[in-house]
Amino acid sequence: MEEQRREDLSFLNRYYESGLSNILVVYGHRNIEVTPLLTKFIENRRHYFFTARSVSEREQLFLWAGELRRNGVKVSEFPDFKELFDVLVKSTPQGSLILVVDDFENVVGKTSGFMKALTEVLSENGRQRQILVILASCDINWVENSMVVNMGNLAGNIAGFRKIKPLPFSEMRAFFPKMSYRDAVLTYSVLGGQTALWKYFDDNLSFKENICKNFLDTGSFLYGEPKRLTEYTLRETAVYHTIMAQMARGVNKLNDLYHATGFSRAKISVYLKTLIHHDFACKGYSFGNAGRENVLKGVYKIADPLLNFYFKFIFPNESSLRLMPTDKFYDIFISAGIQSFANESFKAVCREYIFKCEEKGLFPFEIGDEGQWLGKDGDIDIVLQSDIGDTALCLCKWQSQITHSDLDKLESCARLARLEGDYYYFFSTAGFDSWLLDASMKSAGKIRLIGIDELTNG
Structure with a gap:
């Protein structure tokens, strides 16, 4: 396991080995896989894993109760959250219990009863035995900007947060052992450390072949992922796409974006802030405090490698992609610029x-x-x-x-x-x-x- 994931696992293990009951939040970009880390953590430990769906509270409880019954736990067809957690705790033998709730924004963001019942169960049972609750999410902006509002004072019961970061280049090289060094760097410039995307590339193919097959083919997953990514997380995608299209062209200062887009400076600032919250964009900062008069200030860039590649090469030429073979498109629109992009x-x-x-x-x-x-x-x-x-x-x-x-x-x-x-x-x-x-x-x-x-x- 790579050093970064060992540190993530160590963070979780410290709470588990303390023997104390706690609530933790683990979150990250939707294309950075969190489940393998959690699977490793709960391995050979008493646990229960829930995945919250985007449904009504009644349907959520019905689904969870059905999962419990399939695992031999007696629970009513439509329990409330308090009953659900009570029977879960009482049905498991004494000792440490890990409760993982994945996509927890789907339940916390739609009901106040979940956190209230969870904290009550920990208060009633957490001193007699360890109950470690892990709330996982792939919605960075919701966790960092909306979660506390949804939870209110109950957010004070969260003991720790862990943001799961992208993996480094060396880990991707190990994932693609047959890939040449140059192709690996080019691949990293497109996929970055977002592990969920790696499985779509094949190290038996060249970089160009992978791009043509897995990105330029309009039926491929990666072709549609940039749009899914923005549409899943952002409102008013027309505005965001306009800003990112300009940033991909090298327009990366607020005043320049103002002239290029026609949007007000205030509007652009708000939208840039949202892009940064989602890890889609970043603002450049210079090292140290000396020589500030010579520093280029207020420089914004697209931080997500997949979005950066898409808006640099695909977005401005999409009509041509629909009309020509993928290898021809690559030669005309990508080949000349991919080296400087990398x-x-x-x-x-x-x-x-x-x-x-x-x-x-x-x-x-x-x-x-x-x-x-x-x-x-x-x-x-x-x-x-x-x-x-x-x-x-x-x-x-x-x-x-x-x-x-x-x-x-x-x-x-x-x-x-x-x-x-x-x-x-x-x-x-x-x-x-x-x-x-x-x-x-x-x-x-x-x-x-x-x-x-x-x-x-x-």
């Missing part, structure tokens, strides 16, 4: 490489803080700093050679950012010019060049 994901791959080096003791200092620097006249892809000020500055270029002039540019950005680079890390899958290779040899470790071979085996 560069942003390549930065995340390089960042992961650095932290793995640190874990192995191969990085020159212990990292205390990290980020990026977005300048008006150039960026620093990754900034890493120790607690005592040791600084490493990184440049990442996907399918493009790094040259002497790139070092000059990085040093220029460092001066504007008022950062003094003790180490310079250059990542490239296309190699380095002779000047930089020579400078690296003479730098006593100050200039580090990481090429395709090191990245592939790292």
Whole structure:
């Protein structure tokens, strides 16, 4: 199990091993699978797993009661929540009991009786035995912005929250053992760490073949998923789609979006905030506080890789996709731009490489803080700093050679950012010019060049 999921599992295990009764909330993006984590956690432990449906309260209780009866529990046909939880607790032997309620927004958001009954049952039984309740959801915005309103004061009974994050590039590479490194980076730029999407790609196929078969075919799941994703979670999709279409074109500042869309600045701000809450978009922040006069402020990007790919390549050319073979569409509309598109994901791959080096003791200092620097006249892809000020500055270029002039540019950005680079890390899958290779040899470790071979085996 990858480190991130081990940390998630450790979070749950700490509450279980405490022996205390508690209510936890576990949530994340709908394409990041939470169920495998919960399945691992409840394995060989006494548990009951409910999935809440989007139905009326009466139908919800009828469905749950039917599930209990099929498991040998005596309960009336239409119980209330208090009866349902009471019989569930009393029908299981003494000792720890884990109760998982998946998609819990479907029950908490539609009835006040659920949380009231749950807290009463824990109050009445939770001291004599451990009852650990896990409420799971794939609706980030609802959990972070509406849940407390729906629960009221009862939200105070929740002991902990865990947001399940996307998995890193290394985990996706392990999932696709036959895939070449370059195809893996390209695939990560489209699917990211959203594990539920990985199963649609085949590592026996090339990246182009996977895109044509699993994304450009209008009957494929991934072709329709971006629209399902936005329509499932957002109202007024015409507005959101307009904003994201412009962001995919590189229009990423509020004032520029105002001129490009015709929407008011206030309206755009509200919609951007919602996109950020859903992890569909993000706002860029620069490392440190020095050199703020040279920083590019208020930069917004599409954060969800699937949506980013869709709005970059499919959305503006959808009419052509309906009229031509998928491989021809790829050659005309995707092939030329996919390498530059993948560069942003390549930065995340390089960042992961650095932290793995640190874990192995191969990085020159212990990292205390990290980020990026977005300048008006150039960026620093990754900034890493120790607690005592040791600084490493990184440049990442996907399918493009790094040259002497790139070092000059990085040093220029460092001066504007008022950062003094003790180490310079250059990542490239296309190699380095002779000047930089020579400078690296003479730098006593100050200039580090990481090429395709090191990245592939790292």
